[in-house]
Amino acid sequence: MSVAIDKQHNRTIDYFLADTWWYGLTDRISTDEFYRLAQQRKDEGFSAIQLVMGIPPEVAIDSPQSHGGGKPAFYLQESNLIINQDYIAVALEKIEILNKLHLKPIIYGGWGPQIGRIGRNNMIEWWRRIVKVTEKFDPIYCLTGEIDLRVHTQSRTIMGKVFNKFNISSIKQKRQIAEWLQVYKEVKKTTRLPVICHTTPNMDSWSISRDFSAITVQTGHSERSRSCLWMLPMKYSFSKKPFINLEPWYEGISNSFFESDQIFAFWVSILSGASAYCYGSHGIWNVGDGNFLAHWGRRTFQEAKKSAVPLKIGKSNRLFLCAKGFMQGNINSKASGVGDNVSIQMIDKRGRKIVYAPKGYSDFTAKDLIYDPSQCNFIKENIPDETVVLSGFTDIENRLLKQSVNSVK
Numbered sequence: 001m002s003v004a005i006d007k008q009h010n011r012t013i014d015y016f017l018a019d020t021w022w023y024g025l026t027d028r029i030s031t032d033e034f035y036r037l038a039q040q041r042k043d044e045g046f047s048a049i050q051l052v053m054g055i056p057p058e059v060a061i062d063s064p065q066s067h068g069g070g071k072p073a074f075y076l077q078e079s080n081l082i083i084n085q086d087y088i089a090v091a092l093e094k095i096e097i098l099n100k101l102h103l104k105p106i107i108y109g110g111w112g113p114q115i116g117r118i119g120r121n122n123m124i125e126w127w128r129r130i131v132k133v134t135e136k137f138d139p140i141y142c143l144t145g146e147i148d149l150r151v152h153t154q155s156r157t158i159m160g161k162v163f164n165k166f167n168i169s170s171i172k173q174k175r176q177i178a179e180w181l182q183v184y185k186e187v188k189k190t191t192r193l194p195v196i197c198h199t200t201p202n203m204d205s206w207s208i209s210r211d212f213s214a215i216t217v218q219t220g221h222s223e224r225s226r227s228c229l230w231m232l233p234m235k236y237s238f239s240k241k242p243f244i245n246l247e248p249w250y251e252g253i254s255n256s257f258f259e260s261d262q263i264f265a266f267w268v269s270i271l272s273g274a275s276a277y278c279y280g281s282h283g284i285w286n287v288g289d290g291n292f293l294a295h296w297g298r299r300t301f302q303e304a305k306k307s308a309v310p311l312k313i314g315k316s317n318r319l320f321l322c323a324k325g326f327m328q329g330n331i332n333s334k335a336s337g338v339g340d341n342v343s344i345q346m347i348d349k350r351g352r353k354i355v356y357a358p359k360g361y362s363d364f365t366a367k368d369l370i371y372d373p374s375q376c377n378f379i380k381e382n383i384p385d386e387t388v389v390l391s392g393f394t395d396i397e398n399r400l401l402k403q404s405v406n407s408v409k
Contacts, residue, residue, distance in 0.1 A: 013140060013194050013214055013242050013275065016104060017317045018048035019310065020247070020280035021287075022056045022145075025091045026068050028287035029301070034094050037284075037305065038101050045314025045408040048104040050142075050246070050278060053091055053130050057111045057145055058293055061118060065292065074126060081122035083129055095137055105139040108198065109187075112149035112176065120179045124186045131190045142246075143187065145198045146218070147180050147208060148173055177208060184209070198246050201225065206236065214275065215239055218247035221254065229265050230335055230344055233272035237333070242275030250280035251309050252299045260386065262309050263316065263373045264340065267356040267388060270320055271344040272333050279313055315408045316373045316388070322404035323354050323390055326397045352392040359385040367391075369398055371405070378402055 019041050024034060038049070054073045055066045066072060069086035076082070098105050109127050110118070118126070131141070150173050180197075187195055194213035197205045201220035205212050215236045219225040229248060236243045248265045249257040257265075266277055282288065282297050283304030290298045324331075329349030336343050343361060346354045355361070364370065369390040372379050379387075390401060 013196075013244075015321070016048035016276045017046050017314065018050050018104075018106060018276065018278045019046050020050045020250070020278060020285045022050070022052050022108075022285045023065070023287045024049065024051040025053055025094055026056065026066055026287070027070065027090075028065065028292070031090065031093055031097075035097050038097050038103060040305070041310065042101045042103060043409045044311045045318050046103065046279075046310070048106055048140075048276075049098055050106040050108065051095075052108040052111070052145065053134070054108075054110045054126060055114055061114055074122075076118070076122070079119065079122075081118070081125050083126070088129070088133060092133060095134060095139075099137045105134070105137055106142055107134060107139045108142040108145050109183075110144050112144055112146040112180070112200075113151045115144070115176060115179050115183070120182055123180075123183050127183060127187050128190055131187070135191055135193065139193065140213075141187065141191065141193055141195045143184050143195060143197045143212075144180055146200045147177055147197055148203045149200050150176065181209060184211075196244070196246075201228075204232075206239075212241075214242045214244050216244045216246050219245055219249070220247065221249045221257070223256075225249065226339060227342075230268040230272035230342065233269060233274045234333060234335065237273050243273060244276045244278065245269055245274060246278050247280065248278065250282045250285065251307060252304060253280075253282040253296050255297050255299075259309050259312070259374065262313060264356075264386065266313050266316055267320075267373065268335075268342060268344045270317075271346045271354060271356055272335065277313075277317065279310060281307060281310070311408065312373060312376055315376045315405045318404045318408050319371060319388070319390075319401060320354065322401055323352075323393070326393060327352050327354075350392065353389070355389040355391065357387045357389050361387070361389070364389065365391060367395075367398075369393070369401060376405060378405075 055061045059065045069090035071084040071086045073087045074081050074083045095105050109130055115123050150169055196214045196216050197212050199205055199218055201218050204217040206215045217232050219228045233243050251257055251262050270277055281304045283299035283301050286293045288300045290300050327348035331346060331348050333346050341358045343358055344356045370379050371388040372384055373388055
C-alpha cells in the first residue's frame with residue numbers, strides 16, 4: 001500500500017512494519033544468527049529492518065563493539081577516511097539476507113555527534129560508498145540517527161561554565177545539524193531513493209528540513225510520550241508526505257513498556273494516520289548480553305527473541321492492512337479520551353470504522369467484529385479492557401478480515 005509519493009526523489013515510501021537492529025551489521029550478531037532473526041521476523045509479518053551501516057549509537061567511533069568482519073567500518077588516518085572492505089563485505093552479506101526475505105533495509109549512515117569527530121567531508125565520502133554498494137537493494141536511506149543529539153560534558157573551567165550558562169551548546173547543536181544537512185545535500189545527488197532523518201524526542205524532521213522524504217519523529221522511551229503516539233500523526237496529517245515515528249518506546253527498555261504498551265502504541269499510532277510502524281525491543285537493538293549498554297536494562301538478546309509481542313503486532317498489522325484495503329474515499333481519524341483510556345477511530349466515507357477501544361467502550365453492533373489483540377482472536381463476549389472493533393464492513397469483508405490474522409504464523 002503506497003501511502004505517499006516522494007516527489008523529491010520520484011519514489012514512493014510504501015507502508016512498512018519494521019524492527020530495529022542498530023547493531024545488526026556488527027560482529028555482536030553472527031551472520032547465521034542474523035538470518036535466523038530475519039526469518040523469524042518475516043514469519044511474524046514484518047516487512048522492514050532498521051540498521052546502522054557504520055558506527056551505531058552510544059559507542060565511540062573506534063569501539064570494537066561497532067566492528068563488522070572483525071574490523072571497524074572505517075578509521076581516520078591523518079584526517080582521511082580509510083574504509084574497510086572486510087566490514088563492507090559482511091554488511092552486504094547481511095543486507096542480502098534481508099533482500100532475499102523481502103525485508104526492506106532502512107539504512108542509517110551514522111549517529112548525530114559522530115560528524116564532529118569524523119568530519120563532514122569524510123561523512124560525505126562514507127555516504128557515497130553506502131549508496132554505491134547498497135542502492136541495488138532498494139533501501140530507504142536515513143541520513144543519521146538523532147541528528148540533533150549533543151554529547152554534553154561538564155566543564156571544569158569558570159569560562160566553560162559561563163558558556164554553558166548562556167546556552168553555547170545550542171549553537172553547537174545548530175552547527176552540527178547544519179553539517180549533516182550539507183551531507184544530505186550531497187547524498188541527494190547520488191541517489192533517487194528516499195532519504196529520511198531521525199531526531200531526538202526534542203525535535204522532528206519537519207523543523208530541520210521540509211525536503212526529507214517523510215516527516216519523522218522519535219517519541220522515545222518515556223511514559224510522558226504516551227499522548228504523542230497519536231497526537232503527532234494527527235498534527236502532521238495536513239502534509240502529503242508520510243509520517244513515521246522511527247522510535248516509539250522499545251519493549252523491555254528500562255524494564256518497561258511490555259505487551260500492553262506495545263499493542264497500544266501500534267494501534268493508536270497507525271489509526272491516527274502514521275504511514276508505517278517501527279517496533280523495537282531492548283536486547284534486540286543492542287544484541288544485549290546483560291552487560292552491554294545495561295544502563296537501559298539487562299535484557300539479553302536471547303530473552304528478547306522469545307517474546308511473543310512481535311507476532312501479536314504482526315497479526316494486528318495484517319488485520320489493519322486488510323481492513324484499510326476495504327476502506328474507500330476520504331479516510332479520517334479522530335481521538336477521544338485521554339492517557340491510556342484514549343479511543344482512536346479511522347473512518348471512511350461509507351461508514352466503515354476501525355476503532356481502538358479502551359476500557360468502557362460500548363458502542364458495538366451485532367455485526368461488528370471484535371478483535372482481542374493480546375489473544376489474537378475474535379470474540380463475542382467477555383470483552384477485555386482493550387480491543388479493536390471493526391464496524392460497517394460487509395459479510396464477505398468480515399470473513400476475509402478473520403482470515404487475514406491467520407495468514408501470519
